[in-house]
Amino acid sequence: DAGVIQSPRHEVTEMGQEVTLRCKPISGHNSLFWYRQTMMRGLELLIYFNNNVPIDDSGMPEDRFSAKMPNASFSTLKIQPSEPRDSAVYFCASSDTGGYGYTFGSGTRLTVV
Amino acid sequence: SQQGEEDPQALSIQEGENATMNCSYKTSINNLQWYRQNSGRGLVHLILIRSNEREKHSGRLRVTLDTSKKSSSLLITASRAADTASYFCATDANDYKLSFGAGTTVTVRA
Secondary structure (H helix, E strand, O other): OOOOEEEOOEEEEOOOOOEEEEEEOOOOOOEEEEEEEEOOOEEEEEEEEEOOEEEEOOOOOOOOEEEEEEEOOEEEEEEOOOOHHHOEEEEEEEEOOOOOOOEEOOOEEEEEO | OOOOEEEOOEEEEEOOOOEEEEEEOOOOOOEEEEEEEOOOOOEEEEEEEEOOOOEEEEOOEEEEEEOOOOEEEEEEOOOOHHHOEEEEEEEEOOOOOEEEOOOEEEEEEO
């Protein structure tokens, strides 16, 4: 298994532009999580999907952030419009029983200038 | 919000020494997990300990859990240069969401 695959690995964009981050979870895992990591705030859970359905999006910071999971093998996190304070590393993680040992992707380092 | 808090924030040890780091949390948990993150990489799951367990071993790792004190410790024995990383505790409060602490940065000197 290739693990959780995220793309792109790095993204540099200008303020105001739309950014889309992508994630392919491990096949068979029914839970998917998007986290954001910064030096100041550490790891923050943004949204949690179970069986492709968003269960908890209370961590999504603003309406500028949206996430979808159209099927069991793909999820996106979109920021529109992006702002410099969105600069962070965004991780996708998946799990087969919800919380029992997550498998993380390598992350997308987003820089908004 | 971060429920777990690791202590110390940073730790520097000589190769071959043991490294101990602690995690405190605030609410009741279903289980507690430890993860490792190498620089520029994603987190890797190390070990999970359930709320009814007190101690668990995995290779050179030993984890303890004291639910009365709401604390856990991770011991890495006979450290190696490859153990240099940040270590995070994460708590599952039975709502399938993991809350991560701020992490302990461990540097193993050759």
